[in-house]
Amino acid sequence: MKRSFVSLLLVAILMVIASAGRQPVARAEEANRKVTVTNIYGYQDADGFFSYYHIVGSVYNGADMAVNNIELALTAKDAEGKTLLRDYSGNPVESITINPILWTLEPGQASPFAYSFSLDNGQPQTFDVKLINYETTAARETQVEVQHGQMVTGDDGMLYITGELVNLSETRLDIKGLAGAALDEDNNVVAANTYEAGAGYLAPAGDARGNDRIPFRFRLTGPAPTAETWAVYVDASPAQAEEVLPLELSEPYTYVDAEGSVHVVGSVTNQAEDTIELYLLAGLYAEDGTVLDAEVINLPYALQPGQSVPYSLNSFSGVDSVAGQSDKIARTKVWVTTAMVNNNYEYVSLNTEIDQQVQADSVWSFSGEVTNNSDKTLSWATVVVALYDQRGQLLATYDTDIYGETGLIEPQSTTAYTLDLNVPLDLDPAKVTVKTLVQGMVN
Structure with missing residues (x-):
C-alpha cells in the first residue's frame, strides 16, 4: 500500500x-x-x-x-x-x-x-x-501541508488515514472542514469521509506550544479493494489570534491493556481564575514521525480555578484495529485544542463512600455510593477513579456519570456508582493507590 x-x-x-x-x-x-x-x-x-x-x-x-x-x-x-x-x-x-x-x-x-x-x-x-x-x-490564501501520513486497512475492514496538518504561514488558521479519501490507481475517489479526530484551528508557524501542527484521523467505510493511495482536503481560513488560557498538561502516559487497546492518560490543571471547559487531542507517533493515530475527547467535567484532574483517551481505533500498530508507538503528545471560559454553571465537589473494588487481570471493577451533602439539587455528577503508582505517576483513569432516582440528585440523597477500568498489563495491586473525584453540576 x-x-x-x-x-x-x-x-x-x-x-x-x-x-x-x-x-x-x-x-x-x-x-x-x-x-x-x-x-x-x-x-x-x-x-x-x-x-x-x-x-x-x-x-x-x-x-x-x-x-x-x-x-x-x-x-x-x-x-x-x-x-x-x-x-x-x-x-x-x-x-x-x-x-x-x-x-x-x-x-x-x-x-x-x-x-x-x-x-x-x-x-x-x-x-x-x-x-x-x-x-x-472571496478567495483566501492559506499555506497548509499534510505531513507524516499513512493509510492502513483495519481488521474491521475500515480504512484509516492519519497524519499531521501543518500551518506554514504566520497567521492562525481556523479549520472549517477536513476531508479524507482513498484513491485508486487513476486517482478516483473510492471511499471518503470527514475527519473523526482533529482540531479546529492551527496556530501560526513556529508556535511555542507546537499547535502549528496537529494530528488527525479519518475512518473510511470499506471495503476499497482498488484503493492505492490517499488524499486529504482542507478548508482553512485565516483568523485572528485568540487568548491562550493558562492550562498545564502533565507528561502523558500511554499503555496497552490485555485486550490490545491503547490508552493515554494524564492530568490537566486550570491556572486561570475562571471555570474552563476544554477538548483534548492526543497523537500517537512512530519512531520516524509517522502519525499512527489520533483521538479527541471533551473533558467530561468543567475545570474549576486551580483544579487539577486526570483524563483518559481510550478510542484509538486506527491502532486498535490494525495488528502490530501499537508496537510501533514511540511517543505520545497531547494538545488542548479548544478551551472555553464558562462561568454560567455552578459545580460542587463530593466524595465517594463504601468503595469496593474487584481486581481481575485486565479489568478492575469499582463500586460505591455518592451522597449529595450539599444543599443544591444536581443535574448529574461525574465520578472519576484514578490509579497511581508509588511515585504519584498516573497509571489509569476512567469516569462515569450518575443520576438520581428521578433524574436529578436531590440534597442529602445517596446514589450508587459502578465503573470498570481497563488497566495496564501486569499491574501489581499492592503498588497502586486508588483515588476518586466527584463533581456535580448544580441544576
Whole structure:
C-alpha cells in the first residue's frame, strides 16, 4: 500500500485528472462547467449486520474564484428504474440534494462527497450525481501541508488515514472542514469521509506550544479493494489570534491493556481564575514521525480555578484495529485544542463512600455510593477513579456519570456508582493507590 504526503496543491492536481467511477453503471457529469463532478463510485459496505450502499466521488473547482454552498443532486435506482432514495419521513424521492464534504473550494481545489443509504429497499443498478448550483466567494490564501501520513486497512475492514496538518504561514488558521479519501490507481475517489479526530484551528508557524501542527484521523467505510493511495482536503481560513488560557498538561502516559487497546492518560490543571471547559487531542507517533493515530475527547467535567484532574483517551481505533500498530508507538503528545471560559454553571465537589473494588487481570471493577451533602439539587455528577503508582505517576483513569432516582440528585440523597477500568498489563495491586473525584453540576 502506498504512502502519500500531499499538499493542497497536489490534491488539486490529483483531482483534475480523476475520471468516472466503476460498476455498477455510474455516469460522471461531463466536464463542461467551471465547477465539475469529476468522478462517481458506488459500493456496498462490508458490515454483516447493517447493509448500506455508499456513493462517493469528487467535485473540482476549475474556476478562477473560490466557490461555496455547492449543491449536488444524487439519484439511485434499481433494475426496474425505481428510486431507492427516501426522505426523512421514509417516503420515496427521485433525488436527494447533497454537498461536498468541504463547504468552500479555492480555485484549483477539490473535495470528495459521500452519501450512504440502506439496501432494505433494493440493490442499485444505476446512480448519478449532478451539479445543481454553487455560489462564488472571496478567495483566501492559506499555506497548509499534510505531513507524516499513512493509510492502513483495519481488521474491521475500515480504512484509516492519519497524519499531521501543518500551518506554514504566520497567521492562525481556523479549520472549517477536513476531508479524507482513498484513491485508486487513476486517482478516483473510492471511499471518503470527514475527519473523526482533529482540531479546529492551527496556530501560526513556529508556535511555542507546537499547535502549528496537529494530528488527525479519518475512518473510511470499506471495503476499497482498488484503493492505492490517499488524499486529504482542507478548508482553512485565516483568523485572528485568540487568548491562550493558562492550562498545564502533565507528561502523558500511554499503555496497552490485555485486550490490545491503547490508552493515554494524564492530568490537566486550570491556572486561570475562571471555570474552563476544554477538548483534548492526543497523537500517537512512530519512531520516524509517522502519525499512527489520533483521538479527541471533551473533558467530561468543567475545570474549576486551580483544579487539577486526570483524563483518559481510550478510542484509538486506527491502532486498535490494525495488528502490530501499537508496537510501533514511540511517543505520545497531547494538545488542548479548544478551551472555553464558562462561568454560567455552578459545580460542587463530593466524595465517594463504601468503595469496593474487584481486581481481575485486565479489568478492575469499582463500586460505591455518592451522597449529595450539599444543599443544591444536581443535574448529574461525574465520578472519576484514578490509579497511581508509588511515585504519584498516573497509571489509569476512567469516569462515569450518575443520576438520581428521578433524574436529578436531590440534597442529602445517596446514589450508587459502578465503573470498570481497563488497566495496564501486569499491574501489581499492592503498588497502586486508588483515588476518586466527584463533581456535580448544580441544576
